[in-house]
Amino acid sequence: MKVHTDLxxxxxxxxxxxxxxxxxxxxxxxxxxxxxxxxxxxxxxETVIFTFYPHPRLVLNTHQDELRLINTLxxxxxxxxAAGVDHMxxxxxxxxxxxxxxxxxxxxxxxxxxxxxxxxxxxxxxxxHKRKGTFEDLKxxxxxxNFNIEQLEVLNVDAIDISSTKIRQALAEGDIQTTNKYLGxxxxxxxxxxxxxxxxxxxxxxxxxxxxxxxxxxxxxDGVYAxxxxxxxxxxxxxxxxxxxxxxxxxxxxxxxxxxxxxxxxNIYYKNISIYFYKRIRNEQMFKGIGALKEQLEKxxxxxxxxxx
Numbered sequence: 001m002k003v004h005t006d007l008x009x010x011x012x013x014x015x016x017x018x019x020x021x022x023x024x025x026x027x028x029x030x031x032x033x034x035x036x037x038x039x040x041x042x043x044x045x046e047t048v049i050f051t052f053y054p055h056p057r058l059v060l061n062t063h064q065d066e067l068r069l070i071n072t073l074x075x076x077x078x079x080x081x082a083a084g085v086d087h088m089x090x091x092x093x094x095x096x097x098x099x100x101x102x103x104x105x106x107x108x109x110x111x112x113x114x115x116x117x118x119x120x121x122x123x124x125x126x127x128x129h130k131r132k133g134t135f136e137d138l139k140x141x142x143x144x145x146n147f148n149i150e151q152l153e154v155l156n157v158d159a160i161d162i163s164s165t166k167i168r169q170a171l172a173e174g175d176i177q178t179t180n181k182y183l184g185x186x187x188x189x190x191x192x193x194x195x196x197x198x199x200x201x202x203x204x205x206x207x208x209x210x211x212x213x214x215x216x217x218x219x220x221x222d223g224v225y226a227x228x229x230x231x232x233x234x235x236x237x238x239x240x241x242x243x244x245x246x247x248x249x250x251x252x253x254x255x256x257x258x259x260x261x262x263x264x265x266x267n268i269y270y271k272n273i274s275i276y277f278y279k280r281i282r283n284e285q286m287f288k289g290i291g292a293l294k295e296q297l298e299k300x301x302x303x304x305x306x307x308x309x
Contacts, residue, residue, distance in 0.1 A: 014045030
């Protein structure tokens with residue numbers, strides 16, 4: 001997959017384009033990508049995902065403190081490449097750009113710079129200044145500028161429309177099974193291993209503290225999880241704690257992501273690792289002391305190992 005951060009040297013064969021944040025790259029998004037690929041094959045073309053960075057809400061200051069996204073930009077690149085997309089355009093979203101009319105956006109950018117031959121949009125897609133561009137408006141424009149346009153219905157799973165909002169809700173409840181079912185892949189966190197307090201070493205459960213690098217990354221509900229950890233393309237089993245570590249941490253604003261990797265004893269500080277979530281084991285809880293905490297961690301490890309059998 002080629003990643004483009006500007007359109008100066010953009011080149012693609014008969015581009016078949018879709019536009020959106022694609023947060024989660026979930027089953028609904030994958031349906032759109034599959035249709036893009038079908039259309040691209042028909043016209044001997046290439047698929048193009050057109051997305052924005054930073055997220056429009058971060059630029060337009062609309063409740064930006066509340067913004068939580070399933071994927072960081074780096075995670076999104078990994079998922080779109082895995083889905084077989086040919087080109088990812090990461091267009092800089094600015095206040096100036098937000099004032100561009102949908103007609104100018106289509107004519108000057110999508111057709112003028114990308115050379116778009118086909119456009120696929122979701123059932124509720126609106127874009128341009130104040131989201132005034134609807135499917136009906138675009139159909140008129142497609143005839144004028146000589147490109148095809150197609151609208152896809154939303155995908156249904158168990159009679160629940162898949163949307164990033166529902167997946168975010170499942171994550172907020174720690175419901176990993178539902179999250180993974182809607183995503184069509186395992187929810188994961190990609191981040192850098194940073195220095196911690198090294199208390200885990202003292203009780204025989206060393207942990208890697210993971211920083212997702214983006215403040216808007218949605219982290220699941222506090223608790224203990226069964227996970228797999230990818231380090232240098234090798235997969236390990238582990239258990240992960242999300243929360244405030246109430247037994248050892250008195251700073252209630254310090255939410256941490258810590259993973260204990262089984263049968264692993266290497267220095268991975270400042271390495272990029274990926275953590276794949278399988279199941280939530282229990283709530284985070286306060287223990288009477290380090291001894292009681294250690295006892296519970298032994299039980300958690302047994303539970304996780306049993307789960308992965």
